[in-house]
Amino acid sequence: MDFPLPYCFFFLLLLLLPFSSNGQAHSNISLGSSLTAATDNLPWTSPSGEFAFGFQQAGDAGYLLAIWFNKIPERTIVWSANRNDLVQGGSRVQLTEDGELVLNDPSGRQIWSSPQSGGSGAAYAAMLDTGNFVVASQAGANLWQSFDDPTDTLLPTQNLNLGAQLIAPYLEKNYSHGRFMFILQTDGNLFLYTTRYPTTTVNYAYWSTQDSIGSVYRVVFNQSGYMYLAAQNGTMLNSVFSNSVSMQDFYLRATLDYDGVLRQYAYPKTASSSRRWPMAWTTLPNFIPSNICVAIRGPVGSGACGFNSYCMLGDDQRPRCKCPPGYTFFDPNDERKGCKKNFISQDCDHPSQEIDSFEIRDMLNTNFPYTDYDDFLSVDEDWCRQACLSDCYCAVATYNSGHCWKKTGPLSNGVTDPSIGDKALLKVRKGNWTAGSSAKKSDRSTLITTGSVLLGSSIFLIVLSLLGIYVFFTRWNQQKQKVIPPLHVMPEMNLQNFTYNELETATGGFKEELGRGAFGIVYRGALANEDKPLIAVKKLEKMAGEGDTEFNTEVKVIGRTNHKNLVQLVGFCKEGQNRLLVYEYMSSGSLSNYIFGYSRPSWHRRMQIAFGVARGLLYLHEECSSQIIHCDIKPQNILLDESLNARISDFGLAKLLKTDQTKTTTAIRGTKGYVAPEWFKNLPVTTKVDTYSFGILLLELVCCRKNFEINAIQEHQIVLADWACDCLKEGKLNLLVEEDEEAMEDMKRVERFVMVAIWCIQEEPSLRPGMKKVVQMLEGGVQVSVPPDPSSFISTI
Numbered sequence: 001m002d003f004p005l006p007y008c009f010f011f012l013l014l015l016l017l018p019f020s021s022n023g024q025a026h027s028n029i030s031l032g033s034s035l036t037a038a039t040d041n042l043p044w045t046s047p048s049g050e051f052a053f054g055f056q057q058a059g060d061a062g063y064l065l066a067i068w069f070n071k072i073p074e075r076t077i078v079w080s081a082n083r084n085d086l087v088q089g090g091s092r093v094q095l096t097e098d099g100e101l102v103l104n105d106p107s108g109r110q111i112w113s114s115p116q117s118g119g120s121g122a123a124y125a126a127m128l129d130t131g132n133f134v135v136a137s138q139a140g141a142n143l144w145q146s147f148d149d150p151t152d153t154l155l156p157t158q159n160l161n162l163g164a165q166l167i168a169p170y171l172e173k174n175y176s177h178g179r180f181m182f183i184l185q186t187d188g189n190l191f192l193y194t195t196r197y198p199t200t201t202v203n204y205a206y207w208s209t210q211d212s213i214g215s216v217y218r219v220v221f222n223q224s225g226y227m228y229l230a231a232q233n234g235t236m237l238n239s240v241f242s243n244s245v246s247m248q249d250f251y252l253r254a255t256l257d258y259d260g261v262l263r264q265y266a267y268p269k270t271a272s273s274s275r276r277w278p279m280a281w282t283t284l285p286n287f288i289p290s291n292i293c294v295a296i297r298g299p300v301g302s303g304a305c306g307f308n309s310y311c312m313l314g315d316d317q318r319p320r321c322k323c324p325p326g327y328t329f330f331d332p333n334d335e336r337k338g339c340k341k342n343f344i345s346q347d348c349d350h351p352s353q354e355i356d357s358f359e360i361r362d363m364l365n366t367n368f369p370y371t372d373y374d375d376f377l378s379v380d381e382d383w384c385r386q387a388c389l390s391d392c393y394c395a396v397a398t399y400n401s402g403h404c405w406k407k408t409g410p411l412s413n414g415v416t417d418p419s420i421g422d423k424a425l426l427k428v429r430k431g432n433w434t435a436g437s438s439a440k441k442s443d444r445s446t447l448i449t450t451g452s453v454l455l456g457s458s459i460f461l462i463v464l465s466l467l468g469i470y471v472f473f474t475r476w477n478q479q480k481q482k483v484i485p486p487l488h489v490m491p492e493m494n495l496q497n498f499t500y501n502e503l504e505t506a507t508g509g510f511k512e513e514l515g516r517g518a519f520g521i522v523y524r525g526a527l528a529n530e531d532k533p534l535i536a537v538k539k540l541e542k543m544a545g546e547g548d549t550e551f552n553t554e555v556k557v558i559g560r561t562n563h564k565n566l567v568q569l570v571g572f573c574k575e576g577q578n579r580l581l582v583y584e585y586m587s588s589g590s591l592s593n594y595i596f597g598y599s600r601p602s603w604h605r606r607m608q609i610a611f612g613v614a615r616g617l618l619y620l621h622e623e624c625s626s627q628i629i630h631c632d633i634k635p636q637n638i639l640l641d642e643s644l645n646a647r648i649s650d651f652g653l654a655k656l657l658k659t660d661q662t663k664t665t666t667a668i669r670g671t672k673g674y675v676a677p678e679w680f681k682n683l684p685v686t687t688k689v690d691t692y693s694f695g696i697l698l699l700e701l702v703c704c705r706k707n708f709e710i711n712a713i714q715e716h717q718i719v720l721a722d723w724a725c726d727c728l729k730e731g732k733l734n735l736l737v738e739e740d741e742e743a744m745e746d747m748k749r750v751e752r753f754v755m756v757a758i759w760c761i762q763e764e765p766s767l768r769p770g771m772k773k774v775v776q777m778l779e780g781g782v783q784v785s786v787p788p789d790p791s792s793f794i795s796t797i
């Protein structure tokens with residue numbers, strides 16, 4: 001996107017204006033001075049203008065007396081006086097003749113005052129360039145300083161003294177005190193605690209420095225971004241953060257965020273051509289704890305998220321709170337309040353009559369520690385399921401290698417993480433909580449009315465049996481998948497036709513981006529139905545004005561697919577220039593993040609994913625009503641649902657862009673590395689291009705690394721496909737899975753998978769197997785012969 005030059009200047013001017021207008025530095029603030037809370041009131045700034053002290057509006061709720069970074073558009077707050085008691089416009093802060101800072105609301109009621117700064121020879125106050133606001137004596141001694149009274153943030157040169165603490169804000173933009181605390185205890189240990197919200201007493205310590213021999217004096221946060229425990233003489237005893245950042249180029253802060261994680265942030269002071277514009281705060285690589293979801297598991301309290309919810313690290317390593325199936329957020333605007341059950345609990349007076357009304361939902365790698373009331377050894381998973389189903393106390397059971405724990409509500413410390421070996425078996429009432437029940441119900445009642453009109457005639461019996469079949473299939477469908485209630489339904493399909501406004505509301509104005517792909521940006525949203533099902537909304541680019549009927553046709557084709565290894569299309573929007581597709585939301589993110597992330601998923605799980613992708617592709621190629629060639633199979637396009645099933649996304653879109661592709665012959669739809677060679681030779685595109693991409697993906701799954709790894713230890717390992725062929729030829733397949741014990745014990749299967757993959761990536765398309773054969777070979781149903789070298793048979797056509 002290029003803007004004409006004059007616009008750029010105008011833009012810069014807009015950015016610079018506010019800084020220059022209040023840039024006049026108040027060096028010394030004399031006794032008797034005051035500030036009034038109003039939108040146009042200028043704050044007291046530091047000599048450099050980088051920090052300001054004054055009133056900041058906190059949403060519509062009122063004003064905060066605060067200190068903030070004054071040269072960045074965000075005006076990030078680093079300290080505040082009245083976080084739990086916002087004041088209204090017209091409130092005033094005064095530096096009294098005694099040298100005390102006093103905040104009064106418009107009626108004159110005192111809201112806050114600076115402790116112990118008055119009456120002992122105070123001469124002036126000053127906002128310093130470090131971000132410290134001081135009340136000083138004539139001799140320059142600090143009688144009071146904001147650095148001694150931190151809220152949730154430390155700045156470089158600000159130390160945390162024995163007994164001092166940071167308390168997290170409640171939410172990102174709600175500054176009142178929240179649920180987490182960072183404290184240097186008088187015993188010399190540094191802790192992160194959950195609090196017993198809404199009080200600020202400490203509860204569970206989820207991080208601490210190892211016992212540091214008692215001689216700790218303070219936590220030092222120095223100008224290079226190092227944070228450590230220091231003795232009185234200044235020697236470093238124990239390091240907390242060791243990030244090295246130049247204060248000349250960056251603003252720095254360490255903040256205990258509302259999610260309980262202590263993070264260091266850096267913000268470039270000036271834009272440079274190499275940096276992405278606009279500038280923003282970025283998190284430095286070290287933060288504590290590294291995985292808050294698993295770090296908090298105390299016997300009292302809800303864990304990192306609220307009761308009845310569970311915590312999962314997102315792709316950005318930040319925690320997300322989610323509701324298990326059958327549960328919804330108490331308050332969608334405050335996900336940390338936890339979730340509520342969306343169904344009526346089992347009737348304890350007649351548990352046996354109700355067993356059939358409940359079902360178990362599997363949640364892999366999930367646990368809810370500390371709510372057990374019973375446990376059993378040497379049982380199998382099925383036993384565990386039945387035991388929970390037939391026990392009205394049981395809300396969820398967790399199962400791990402023969403061990404079954406029964407748990408009762410409210411569920412606490414919920415977490416889903418690849419490091420967790422347990423499987424949670426969640427008990428939910430069948431049917432009712434799924435979306436769509438109300439819409440179906442009204443359909444049913446019209447049928448019943450029709451039925452009663454015909455009462456008495458023999459047709460009634462036929463209608464009755466049809467009704468029975470209809471109800472049976474509706475139920476059956478509801479149990480199989482969540483059906484989103486159709487509002488304006490496309491005939492023959494369960495596809496909802498959304499208005500642009502509806503989707504704008506559902507996504508909160510297209511705010512939370514889930515990812516970007518070849519077709520546009522995907523946003524997270526939630527429908528307005530009673531149980532607020534989450535959705536992913538894909539805003540198609542390049543579609544404007546073109547291919548109206550084509551869009552309809554393709555949407556119909558996509559909408560008609562239904563397979564457990566595909567991401568289901570829920571609806572679409574076609575309004576003016578806008579083309580949007582609405583999909584079910586896949587809570588576990590993309591395969592790419594899953595296999596190339598921090599910890600390696602188990603071999604067993606990777607195998608299941610390979611089967612899933614292969615079956616999904618087989619369905620697209622051979623089993624659905626019109627054949628779909630995906631053309632862009634890669635780990636980014638494979639998503640994982642909450643049970644970590646592989647779900648292919650973005651299928652059926654290749655055709656939508658076909659018109660574009662013929663126009664620009666260079667536009668290749670696939671992604672480098674996964675693209676079959678015939679793409680480059682203008683040969684016809686067949687399902688075999690997907691086979692090729694699947695082969696590369698299969699190798700990546702086996703080895704848990706990317707096909708291209710430029711930092712590979714040895715040169716011949718840079719391209720995985722080549723290296724795998726070498727290993728197979730030399731009989732050294734163990735090199736591919738060297739650190740993976742589970743795979744090492746299953747070398748027969750590793751060999752079979754690698755051979756299948758190499759068959760798939762044959763350069764000659766006709767040598768590659770179809771997906772049906774691939775599935776059979778992977779499952780071991782047919783023998784796999786040793787594949788030739790992929791480039792040995794290139795057809796010369």
Ligand SMILES: *[C@@H]1O[C@H](CO)[C@@H](O)[C@H](O)[C@H]1NC(C)=O
Nearest residue numbers: 027028123124137138139140
């Ligand atoms: C502020 O006042 C103190 C004490 O009167 C004085 O030493 C200092 O130089 C003043 N600073 C500025 C920037 O005027």
Ligand SMILES: *[C@@H]1O[C@H](CO)[C@@H](O)[C@H](O)[C@H]1NC(C)=O
Nearest residue numbers: 058059061086170174175176
């Ligand atoms: C912040 O959250 C607390 C706790 O839910 C609430 O009482 C308070 O009103 C909120 N403050 C603002 C400004 O929204």
Ligand SMILES: *[C@@H]1O[C@H](CO)[C@@H](O)[C@H](O)[C@H]1NC(C)=O
Nearest residue numbers: 222223224225226227228236
């Ligand atoms: C900050 O502390 C670290 C570790 O002690 C030290 O290497 C670094 O030089 C310090 N930086 C400054 C500016 O003092």
Ligand SMILES: *[C@@H]1O[C@H](CO)[C@@H](O)[C@H](O)[C@H]1NC(C)=O
Nearest residue numbers: 215216231232233234235237
């Ligand atoms: C500083 O204090 C620590 C602990 O109190 C002690 O081990 C160390 O020797 C002292 N270093 C100096 C230079 O005094």
Ligand SMILES: *[C@@H]1O[C@H](CO)[C@@H](O)[C@H](O)[C@H]1NC(C)=O
Nearest residue numbers: 342343344429432433437438
């Ligand atoms: C079923 O859902 C409806 C709302 O659609 C709710 O009023 C009713 O209480 C639910 N019934 C059960 C048994 O959960």
